[in-house]
Amino acid sequence: MKNDLDRDLSLSLEESAPQASHLDAAHLHAHDTRIHRQDRTYSARENWAHALSLGVYRALSVLVAVGVILVLLWGVMDLPAFGRETNPVENEVSERYLAQGLQEGGATNLVANMILDYRAFDTLGESNVLFTAATAVLLLLRGLQSREANHPLASAAPEAPADPILRAGARALCPVILLYGLYIILNGHLGPGGGFSGGAVMGAALILYREAYGPEKMGRFFSFRTYRAISFFALAFYALSKAYSFFTGANHLPSIISNGTPGAILSAGLILPLNIAVGFVVCCTMYGFFALFEKGEI
């Protein structure tokens, strides 16, 4: 029953999808009758079978959700108590991260050692997750508005007038926010911070600037080409530099990367450059999402 409904629904979606030019009167009329028929089929008031299946469906989804919640709670009650010294998670793995992280990774921020040195492969994957998401949104939304611009039903949203308060605020705040984001990235191996958080802050600054001054002015220093170039260089640098590090590590070859003096700004081997690369990827992804969802163009 449900599958039938689903199939009809997806069919109707395709049929009602806008076909730009040939929406002549006869076509529109046929379209209307079809929509009307569907309205009656999917109206709970006029079609009792639909009402019944909808009710069963809703009741079942609540039942399943409550069931899963109860089972999960029941399972969690069985787990070791939080924060005890004797818990299984307090084992040799975390012990080495804490005891030898400073000598082995070289960063005073032990979390940076874990994510960018010990388990750098996971983080390489994680920054590619962001790139995947950005590419997926790009594929879906880029140029969507220009593609549908000549559609008769498309309503052009009026451009909001520039707000003087927003402009003045952005002019004062954007440089400071950008600088702070940069600081979080560059300080990632010395204290709390790193590429993910700093990149998000920098992305927020770009979004604020775009909101205040509009896409045209933004386009003077940050266009789609800039976005593409930054993402490419950051990801290629990450992949190549870590490939060198993985290769030398696995084959027990000497590596030219040294840890330096812990605490100095130029220390901790690859962690600082990798933080910068991750920061750029995160910044571009944040801004790219915003721009694509707003206008369909970076």
Place this chain on the structure above:
Amino acid sequence: MLWWQNIPFFSIILFLLSAAVCSVLPPRGARAWARAVLGLCLAGGALLLAILGQPGSASFTFMMGHFPAPWGNEIRAGALEALLACLFPGVMLCALLSGAPALSSGRQASREPQYLSLCMLLMAALLSQAYSNDLFTCYVFLEIMTLSAGALIVFQNSGRALAAGMRYMVLNLVGSGLFLLGVVLLYDLTGHLLMENLFVSLQALAATGEYHRSLTIIIALITVGLSIKSALFPFHSWAPDAYSSSVPSSNAILSSLVSKGYILLLLKVYARVFGWDLVLLSQVDHLLLVFAWAGMIFGSLAAIRTSRFTRMIAWSSVAQIGYIFLGVGLGAGGGYQAAVFHLLVHSCSKALLFLSGEELRRSAGGSDSFADLAGAARKHPVYGALWTVGAFSLVGLPFTGGLISKLLLGGEALRHSPPVAIITLAVLALSTLLNVLYFLRTMLILWSPDQGSSRRGSLSPLGLGACGLLAAGILVSFFLAQPLLEVISLGLSQFS
């Protein structure tokens, strides 16, 4: 460390790098780059298989960085991983070669580099799924698989594809979430993410009987999460739309590669993290068997009912996924072996059906209804023959790999308790009968006498070669079944 042991590491890094490279190249350049990288990694996989597939060879681990395993990341390769390192790039290459016209036509053309970039990310994720020794690394690359596969669906910007992509995304994220919950709970109970260490800790827990309840819930969470993602009945509702709404290469990649990546992960978790005894203790295997039986029947019934050609192929996937899970549910040893073998056969067959089916559809003016497809195979006899080979394999006729998987599944069922054996054999027989029904009907329609119109369309040598390669894979899996099964059982024995 021997030089060839660097191949797995280089393939993964090369695919990740290619994703960035493809995104900035012009369409022609991106296409050439993607094909070259896929060919190179296929050659690497073949070399690895030639070395690791030798009887008596051992698996090896590769340290990703300067720190050994429980602290750093690690990948591992054995006979089975080498086999998959040939299968994944091979099928992807065939899908991209044969599906190229739909990618580079009309307004899609400017978006082709992004599409190829996502394919490269998907390949890196699939290979990491096969090679990784660490459950969290598997999760990270599982995210890449989920997102890139969703984007491959919505590449076709039609209403149907968008609706299918949306539903795919929602249900697959639920699946990812359940899997992640399972991994987190496992870490809480053991303090490990590396598969070997998890196995040792879990065996110790099972021996003392501690945390029995949590362990059962964890096994169920991971099983259900990955079942949703690989479209096992009754979690399949997203699959028929997702597998049939997009461009042909996406349909082929989704149904023959992405779902296999999740099943492979489930198999690895069962074999290398829990161990089959623990799965038996939790009784999740019964759940798998029931779902697999039901999927084999209902998937085929739905394929019979549908009136559209690609949707029928998509529904048959639901039934075929049931076959693979039946193998997993029958358990360690013969069951796993049958599951992996059918995974290989189904990858080749399903990609072949989608890709050669697209050529048949094009000769019928792009229509998807059976009425318009009458006589399509006579206009393109070569593609008609290739499609028939794929269909024969899924029915399980002689000279195709599908027969071997059915024999393996049936033989393994006989070693179980009488009720399981009887139901499995009955379901196998019934499902085969239903397969015959809808594939035979389709073949009769396709080969029915031509209605007037002359031969249309031209043959692209690359697309034809790609489909030929997939058909060759199906035939080879029949004629070389014995060596193939030896490699699979060697790979599975290296798991423990």
